[in-house]
Structure formats: C-alpha cells, structure tokens
Amino acid sequence: MxxxxxxxxxxxxxxxxxxxxxxxxxxxxxxxxxxxxxxxxxxxxxxxxxxxxxxxxxxxxxxxxxxxxxxxxxxxLTTEVSVSRDDELGNITAHFNQMTRVLRDRAEEQGRFAAAGELLSGVAHEVNNPLMAIASHAELRLADANLPAEQRNEMQSILRQAQRAAKLLRGLLRFVRAGEKRSTTVNLNDVVRSAIDLVSYRFSIDEISIEGQLDPELPTVVGDANRLEQVIVNLLSNALDALRSVNPPRRLIVDSFPDDTGGRVCVTVTDNGPGVAPEIAPRLFRPFASTKGVRGTGLGLYISRQLVREAQGELDLVKHVQSGARFLVWLPSARQPVPRAPAATPQATSLPPPAPAGTLSGIRVLLVDDEELIRRPMARFLTKRGAEIKEAADGLAALERLAEGFEPQVILADLRMPRMDGAEFYQHLQAQRPALAERLLFLSGDITHLAGRGLAEVPRDRVLVKPVELAELEQRIVAFVREEAA
Ligand SMILES: Nc1ncnc2c1ncn2[C@@H]1O[C@H](COP(=O)(O)OP(=O)(O)OP(=O)(O)O)[C@@H](O)[C@H]1O
Ligand SMILES: [Mg+2]
CATH class of the missing domain: 1.10.287 (Helix Hairpins)
Known part of the structure; x- marks a missing residue:
C-alpha cells in the first residue's frame, strides 16, 4: 500500500x-x-x-x-474507470483499465478471426464445386483405356493438382473450425504431416528447408487429432516467423520419437532462427506474451499448452539449444505400436486403384445435382462403369423422374440446390416413399458438414463431401448397394 x-x-x-x-x-x-x-x-x-x-x-x-x-x-469491454490519484487504488484502477484494453483488442482480433472462418467456409463451398468439376472431367478422361500416354499424364497432373487444392482447403477449414473435442487414438506422425501440409506453401516463398525424422514405429497417443494439429501448426508458424528474421540457410526440423522409457511420444519443432528473446522467455506460455506487436496475439503458445495438457501431455521450450529455438511436445503413449506407415509422398495417396470395368453393371442410379458441370461427367463415368443413369437438376425434377416410374437402387443428391434441396427431398421421400429415402446418398460442397454441422435433417454417415473422386464414388455406390441388399 x-x-x-x-x-x-x-x-x-x-x-x-x-x-x-x-x-x-x-x-x-x-x-x-x-x-x-x-x-x-x-x-x-x-x-x-x-x-x-x-x-x-x-x-x-x-x-x-x-x-x-x-x-x-x-x-x-469499452469500460474505462477514471484514475484520479496516484495511490494504491489508483494503481489497481489503472491495471484494470489496461486489462480491459487488452481484452478488448483480443476480442476484436478473435472477432476478425471468426469472420474469416465464416468467409472461408463460404469460399470453400464455391471453390469445391469447380474443383469437383475439374477433377471429374479429368477422371472421366482417365477412365478411357484408349487415352494416349501423353494425355493420360496431363490428365493425371490436372487431377492431382485439383486433389491437392481440395486437400489444402479441407485442412484449412478443419483448422479454422476445429469443433467439439473428440478423443481418439492418434498417430502423431499423421498429425505432423497434415500440419506441415498446411504451412508448406511458405517453405518455398521464404526459402526454408524442412528436415527431420518421423519415427515410423511411433506408438499412438490418445487425443483430439484436430486440436493436436492446431498445436503443431502454432509451433511451425512461430518457427517460420522466427526464420524469416534471419538470412538463409533457414532450417526447420521436425522430429518424432518415443522417449527412452517408451511411455511417452515426443515431437520436437526446431528452427535455426534467432531463438526466444530473453525478455519474453519467463512469460512465454502466459496469455498475450508476444514480441510481434499487432501481428501476434500472444495466445499461440498459451492455447497450445492448454491443448497438450488436455491430452495429459506437456509442451515446453527446450533450454540450452545452441542456436535457434526448440519446442518439445510430449504425450503419454497409448502403447500400441503403429504399423509401419508407407512412404507418404503426395502422389502415393492420390489415386485409388481402378475398379474393374463394369462394377456397376445393371445398377440404377438417380443423379440429382444442379451443377451440370459436375453432374454430366459423373453421369458419363458411372454409365461407362455399367450403371443405368437418370439425371435431375433438383429435388422437384428428381420427384418427376420417380413419378415417371424410374426405380433407382441408389439416389445421389446434392444438399444445396434451388427449388428443392437435398434435405427437403429426403424429408419428402421419408414421408411419401420411405424405402427410397433409405437409398439416398448425399453430396455436399460445404466442408463444415465433415464436422456434422447443419446435418440434423440428414444421416451424417451418408454424406460425401465434394470434391469426391469418381473412383471413390463408384466404390461407395457398390458398397451401399451391397449393404442395402444385405
Ligand atoms: N520459434 C521461435 N523462435 C523465437 N521466438 C519464438 C519462437 N516461438 C515463439 N517465440 C516467441 O514467443 C512469443 C509468443 O508466441 P505465441 O505463439 O504464443 O504468440 P505469437 O506468435 O506472438 O502470436 P500468435 O498468437 O499469433 O501465435 C512470440 O511472440 C515470440 O517472441
Ligand atoms: Mg504464434
């Protein structure tokens, strides 16, 4: 006092x-x-x-x-209490005002972030449809056994690039909208890979080399994969920020390994940047500790540590690193060794093996989508595979096809359509022709449906999120018809 x-x-x-x-x-x-x-x-x-x-x-x-x-x-948060004296109460009041100001700034920032997330999901919807059109056309061409080798290569690159863009979009949205917590058994190597994917566009721009070893025998951990990915993305973003302030060579090193006892699974993110500034080191994991001015909220490490602790682990700065900074995340291992992962080159995961021709032989499919550029190649591809296809541009047109006497075994309907959308169509069928309602698979361009949002009216496990590869679609149809028959 x-x-x-x-x-x-x-x-x-x-x-x-x-x-x-x-x-x-x-x-x-x-x-x-x-x-x-x-x-x-x-x-x-x-x-x-x-x-x-x-x-x-x-x-x-x-x-x-x-x-x-x-x-x-x-x-x-616009509240300000006037400070009239330079005594203890005046000090407390000044601190209160300062705290409110910080909260106000952060709330504004969070608001902008939330708005960006909303915007992004809208954009994702608009981008996913053209992406699916591009990918479908390419896949349709690839399904032609007589396609000359040169064109086959070109089509494959088009398809891969469309898939790459779609993957990035999905990752971004998953990141922005990491929804309710869902703990599962997680392979941290997968988490690290998708986190690296998300920030990888900055590697070449900033001349950063990515190195390190992900132990293929890494035991699994229990946690929420989205939240753990958020932690790794935060660490990678900090490292990238740090690296930009030094001259090349700029090295980012990510390693994963079990600790000596095998009880913990560790991931380290190391950079050869300037290292953590001494003035911030003692407060590194406290909220709003940042040296980045308006560019940083100072919440990244604070939130990351909370998320790791939620999964019974810890996040820390490794001291005494010669140069640069190293952060260590460890989590208790679930004690189940993961089978050796295949070398994860982007190409290796792209194309599912082609199904034998005519797998859809005799299967009747009703395709309901207002986007002709998606519906047409899909219809042609499925026809080539032996399916009998009827098309409709919305729910009402689909009801007309059904009234004409077409009895589909599978109905593929987009969720967002004019006049009558997919959910309305489903409800209509449930009321009028319940057996047909059970044959509906849904297509959605809105990636947030992956997290089950806005899906109260339709069965979540029957929603395919665009862009869907045609080969995958074919497999889903075959499996669906088989299940229905059983
Ligand atoms: N790899 C690193 N190298 C050097 N300093 C780092 C590194 N990682 C974090 N820091 C320091 O720790 C501070 C806090 O990081 P934190 O991620 O919590 O917030 P931020 O990056 O400033 O803002 P944001 O909320 O946008 O992440 C940073 O401002 C930076 O000074
Ligand atoms: Mg940060």
Missing part, C-alpha cells in the same frame, strides 16, 4: 481512539467541563471531515471500480 494511504488510515484510527478516550473521560467526569465541551465539539466537527476524506479516498474509487467490473462482466 502506498505511504499516503497508510498515513491516512493510521491518522484516522489514532484520532478515533483519542477521541473515544477523551469522550469517555468527559462522560465519567474526569475532565473539566470546558475541556469536555471542546473535545465533544472538536469530535463533532472532525469526525464528519474524516468520514468525508475516507469517502473520497476509498468508497468512491472502490464504487467506481466495482461498477467498472460489473460492466466488463456484462460484456462491455
């Missing part, structure tokens, strides 16, 4: 005690009557003055502070 307040309080207490003693003496007749009158009059004057001073110095600022806290608790 500052000196002035302490002196004031001591003076009031001593004065009150002295006055009390004098009053007692006066009342018991131990003081002369003139002195007693003086004491009582002095007390009557001084006590209100003392109370007035106390009120000004304590009650009023405390009341203002309490009102400010109430407003902030009600969500008003």
């Amino acid at each position: 500052t000196k002035s307040l302490r002196v004031l309080m001591a003076a009031v207490v001593i004065a009150a005690m002295a006055y009390g003693a004098a009053l007692t003496l006066a009342l018991t007749g131990n003081l002369g009557s003139a002195t007693a009158i003086v004491v009582v009059v002095a007390g009557a004057v001084l006590l209100p003055v003392a109370l007035f001073i106390l009120r000004r110095r304590f009650w009023s600022p405390l009341g203002a502070l309490r009102e400010g806290i109430r407003q902030v608790a009600d969500g008003d």
Whole structure:
C-alpha cells in the first residue's frame, strides 16, 4: 500500500481512539467541563471531515471500480474507470483499465478471426464445386483405356493438382473450425504431416528447408487429432516467423520419437532462427506474451499448452539449444505400436486403384445435382462403369423422374440446390416413399458438414463431401448397394 494511504488510515484510527478516550473521560467526569465541551465539539466537527476524506479516498474509487467490473462482466469491454490519484487504488484502477484494453483488442482480433472462418467456409463451398468439376472431367478422361500416354499424364497432373487444392482447403477449414473435442487414438506422425501440409506453401516463398525424422514405429497417443494439429501448426508458424528474421540457410526440423522409457511420444519443432528473446522467455506460455506487436496475439503458445495438457501431455521450450529455438511436445503413449506407415509422398495417396470395368453393371442410379458441370461427367463415368443413369437438376425434377416410374437402387443428391434441396427431398421421400429415402446418398460442397454441422435433417454417415473422386464414388455406390441388399 502506498505511504499516503497508510498515513491516512493510521491518522484516522489514532484520532478515533483519542477521541473515544477523551469522550469517555468527559462522560465519567474526569475532565473539566470546558475541556469536555471542546473535545465533544472538536469530535463533532472532525469526525464528519474524516468520514468525508475516507469517502473520497476509498468508497468512491472502490464504487467506481466495482461498477467498472460489473460492466466488463456484462460484456462491455469499452469500460474505462477514471484514475484520479496516484495511490494504491489508483494503481489497481489503472491495471484494470489496461486489462480491459487488452481484452478488448483480443476480442476484436478473435472477432476478425471468426469472420474469416465464416468467409472461408463460404469460399470453400464455391471453390469445391469447380474443383469437383475439374477433377471429374479429368477422371472421366482417365477412365478411357484408349487415352494416349501423353494425355493420360496431363490428365493425371490436372487431377492431382485439383486433389491437392481440395486437400489444402479441407485442412484449412478443419483448422479454422476445429469443433467439439473428440478423443481418439492418434498417430502423431499423421498429425505432423497434415500440419506441415498446411504451412508448406511458405517453405518455398521464404526459402526454408524442412528436415527431420518421423519415427515410423511411433506408438499412438490418445487425443483430439484436430486440436493436436492446431498445436503443431502454432509451433511451425512461430518457427517460420522466427526464420524469416534471419538470412538463409533457414532450417526447420521436425522430429518424432518415443522417449527412452517408451511411455511417452515426443515431437520436437526446431528452427535455426534467432531463438526466444530473453525478455519474453519467463512469460512465454502466459496469455498475450508476444514480441510481434499487432501481428501476434500472444495466445499461440498459451492455447497450445492448454491443448497438450488436455491430452495429459506437456509442451515446453527446450533450454540450452545452441542456436535457434526448440519446442518439445510430449504425450503419454497409448502403447500400441503403429504399423509401419508407407512412404507418404503426395502422389502415393492420390489415386485409388481402378475398379474393374463394369462394377456397376445393371445398377440404377438417380443423379440429382444442379451443377451440370459436375453432374454430366459423373453421369458419363458411372454409365461407362455399367450403371443405368437418370439425371435431375433438383429435388422437384428428381420427384418427376420417380413419378415417371424410374426405380433407382441408389439416389445421389446434392444438399444445396434451388427449388428443392437435398434435405427437403429426403424429408419428402421419408414421408411419401420411405424405402427410397433409405437409398439416398448425399453430396455436399460445404466442408463444415465433415464436422456434422447443419446435418440434423440428414444421416451424417451418408454424406460425401465434394470434391469426391469418381473412383471413390463408384466404390461407395457398390458398397451401399451391397449393404442395402444385405
Ligand atoms: N520459434 C521461435 N523462435 C523465437 N521466438 C519464438 C519462437 N516461438 C515463439 N517465440 C516467441 O514467443 C512469443 C509468443 O508466441 P505465441 O505463439 O504464443 O504468440 P505469437 O506468435 O506472438 O502470436 P500468435 O498468437 O499469433 O501465435 C512470440 O511472440 C515470440 O517472441
Ligand atoms: Mg504464434
């Protein structure tokens, strides 16, 4: 407490005690009557003055502070309490104002981030449809056994690039909209790979080389893969930021390994940047600790540590690294060795093995999608595979096809369509022709459906998110018809 307040309080207490003693003496007749009158009059004057001073110095600022806290608790982050004095209460008030300002800035930032997420899911929808059109046309051409080798190569590159773009989009959206927590057994190598994928566009721009060893025998851990990916992306982003401030060679090294006891699974992210600035090191994992000014919220490491702790692990800065910075994430291992992963080159995962020709032989499919550029190649591909196809541009047109007597074994319907969308179509069938409703598979361009959002009306396990590879679509149809038959 500052000196002035302490002196004031001591003076009031001593004065009150002295006055009390004098009053007692006066009342018991131990003081002369003139002195007693003086004491009582002095007390009557001084006590209100003392109370007035106390009120000004304590009650009023405390009341203002309490009102400010109430407003902030009600969500008003524009609150500011005036600081009138340079004493302890003034200090507390100034800190309160500072805290509210920081909260306000962060809330604005979070708001912008949330808005960007919303925007991104809208954009994803718009981009996914053309991507699927591109991929479908390429796949349709590839299904032609007589395609000359040169064109086959070209079509394969088109398909791969479309798949790459789709994968990036999915990753971004998964990241922005990591929804409710879902703990599963997770292979941290997969998490690290998809995190690297997300930031990899910066490697060539910033001349950064990515190195390291992901142990293929890494035991699994238990956690939420999306949240763990968020942790690794935060560490990678920090490393990339740090690397940009030094001259090449810029090295980013990511390793995964079990610790000596085998009880923990570790991932380290190392860079040869300038290292963590000494002034921030003690507060590194506290909220709002940042050296990046308006470019950083200072929440990355704080949130990351919370997420790792949620999975019973720990995130720390490794001390005594010669140069640069190294962060270590460890999680308790689930004690199940993961089968050796195949070498994960992007190409290796791209194309599913071609199904033998005519796998859809005799299967009747009703295709319902308003985007002709998607519907047409899909229809042609499935026809080539032996299916009998009817097309419709929306739910109403599909109902007309059904009324004409077409009895599909599978109905593929886009969720977003004009006039009657996929969910309405499904509800209509459930009411009028429940057996057909069971034959519906849904297509969705809205990636957020992956997380099950907005899917109250349709069965989630029957939604395929665009862009869907035609070969995969074919396999889904075959499996679906088989299940229905069983
Ligand atoms: N690899 C690194 N090398 C050097 N300094 C680092 C590194 N990683 C983190 N830091 C320091 O730690 C601070 C806090 O990092 P943190 O990720 O919490 O916030 P931020 O990166 O500033 O902002 P954001 O919320 O956008 O992530 C950074 O501002 C930086 O000074
Ligand atoms: Mg950061």
